[in-house]
Each structure stands twice: as structure tokens, then as C-alpha cells.
Amino acid sequence: MTAWASPRASESTTPIRAVVLDLDDTPFDHATSMRRGVLRLLAELGLRPTPELARSWEEQAVRLMERHRAGTLGPEGYRRARVAHLLAAAGHPDADGMTHAPDVLDQTYAQYLELYEDSWIAFPDAHATLDRLRAAGLRLGVLTNGPEDRQRRKLRALEIDTRVDALCTSESVGSRKPDPRMYAAICEVLDVAPEQVLHVGDDVENDVRGPIAAGMRAVHLDRSSAASSDGPDRGGSCPRRITGLEAILSMV
Numbered sequence: 021m022t023a024w025a026s027p028r029a030s031e032s033t034t035p036i037r038a039v040v041l042d043l044d045d046t047p048f049d050h051a052t053s054m055r056r057g058v059l060r061l062l063a064e065l066g067l068r069p070t071p072e073l074a075r076s077w078e079e080q081a082v083r084l085m086e087r088h089r090a091g092t093l094g095p096e097g098y099r100r101a102r103v104a105h106l107l108a109a110a111g112h113p114d115a116d117g118m119t120h121a122p123d124v125l126d127q128t129y130a131q132y133l134e135l136y137e138d139s140w141i142a143f144p145d146a147h148a149t150l151d152r153l154r155a156a157g158l159r160l161g162v163l164t165n166g167p168e169d170r171q172r173r174k175l176r177a178l179e180i181d182t183r184v185d186a187l188c189t190s191e192s193v194g195s196r197k198p199d200p201r202m203y204a205a206i207c208e209v210l211d212v213a214p215e216q217v218l219h220v221g222d223d224v225e226n227d228v229r230g231p232i233a234a235g236m237r238a239v240h241l242d243r244s245s246a247a248s249s250d251g252p253d254r255g256g257s258c259p260r261r262i263t264g265l266e267a268i269l270s271m272v
């Protein structure tokens with residue numbers, strides 16, 4: 021038994037019948053989608069779309085989300101601060117003094133969201149891996165913390181909806197990963213037992229420790245890691261890492 025296997029699952033005797041994937045930052049490339057969205061926004065605003073501004077937009081998102089999570093910045097303040105920072109960084113002329121008016125910031129953020137959604141893109145390894153897993157006879161599911169409507173639209177936009185058998189969202193299940201009810205829900209829909217599932221995702225708690233506690237096997241997708249896909253675990257507490265989705269193909 022490897023360190024990434026569930027202690028409750030016998031890897032040698034229980035074949036994998038299903039692969040369950042997280043959605044955001046697993047087949048869905050949020051960072052690239054965000055960059056494409058903000059570059060299109062800058063162009064629509066008549067500002068120069070530069071990689072530096074896209075990077076700054078991304079960095080501000082992280083910084084302001086920390087304040088939002090800490091409870092010091094509400095959702096409205098978060099959105100307005102992001103746009104105000106972008107416009108200032110882009111040198112937006114504010115001759116009429118209206119650029120940073122709250123309603124202008126709100127409208128601009130709504131404009132960005134539309135462009136971001138229109139820029140949704142899958143990682144290059146997503147389609148080929150899903151197609152090969154399905155050709156190998158595996159059941160495929162997506163398990164995600166997120167609103168049902170948005171995640172369904174995202175699956176369609178990424179052309180993943182036709183490549184998987186099921187989607188379970190936290191909204192439809194009524195709980196969130198790593199709550200065991202989430203893993204039980206996708207097993208029920210896919211008609212498999214937890215020990216027949218390999219779970220894959222980018223979040224160690226939600227996509228590895230949670231599934232393992234629920235009796236599944238799991239691997240951590242760490243696209244930023246230089247570790248080899250079959251590299252040793254670190255300290256025994258870290259699950260097996262892969263750096264791209266194709267690595268799943270050798271595990272099922």
C-alpha cells in the first residue's frame with residue numbers, strides 16, 4: 021500500500037472504477053481565465069492591457085481576499101477596491117472625478133465578471149485525460165464547492181459536461197468538502213463504493229485528506245510543484261503528488 025492510499029482501502033484487491041475530480045484549479049484554469057478577463061476589460065476601457073496589470077489584478081485578488089476572509093472587508097468593498105486599484109495602476113484618467121464613484125466601480129466589476137466568464141478555459145491536459153479515462157471504462161465525476169448554476173455553466177463552457185457522468189456541488193449536496201457527505205454523494209450518483217474511487221484535486225484538505233477519511237484513494241494535483249509525479253511523499257503526511265492530470269492515467 022502506498023502512502024496515498026486510504027488505510028481502509030485495499031489497493032491491491034479493489035480496482036479503481038471511478039475518478040472524481042475537483043473543478044476549480046484542477047481541470048479549470050482559473051488563473052489564466054482571470055488574466056484573459058482582465059486584459060479584455062482593460063482593452064474595453066481603452067487602457068493598455070499589459071501582463072504587469074494582469075499580474076497586479078491577480079495579486080490584489082489574493083491580498084483583498086485575505087482581508088475579506090478576516091472579516092475586515094465586505095464583498096462590495098472587495099470588488100470596489102479591486103477595480104479602484106486596477107484603474108489607478110493603469111493610469112486611468114479621472115478628469116470628471118467619476119472614475120472611482122461606487123456605481124462606476126460596481127459596473128466595471130460586473131463588466132469584468134462577464135469577460136472573465138467568457139474567458140473560462142480548461143487546462144490543456146483536461147480533455148485528453150478525461151477522454152482516455154472514459155475510454156478505459158472508468159466512471160467520471162466532478163465534486164466541487166461552489167454554486168450549482170455557476171459550476172454547471174462552467175462545465176459546459178469548458179466542454180467537460182459531456183466528458184463526465186456526474187457533477188455534485190456543495191449547493192446541491194447541502195454541505196461542503198471536506199464534509200464526508202460530499203464524498204458519499206458523488207459515490208451514490210456514480211454508483212460506486214468509496215474504495216473504488218480515486219479522487220484528484222489541488223486542495224490538500226478538500227481533495228486529499230477529506231476523500232481519504234471517507235475511504236477513497238486520493239492524489240494531490242500540484243501544478244506548481246517541480247516534484248515528479250511519482251516522487252516520494254514528504255514526511256509521510258503529505259499525499260502523493262502529481263503535477264498534471266495525465267499522471268492519473270498510470271494510477272487506474
Ligand SMILES: [Mg+2]
Nearest residue numbers: 042044045222
Ligand atoms: Mg480546487
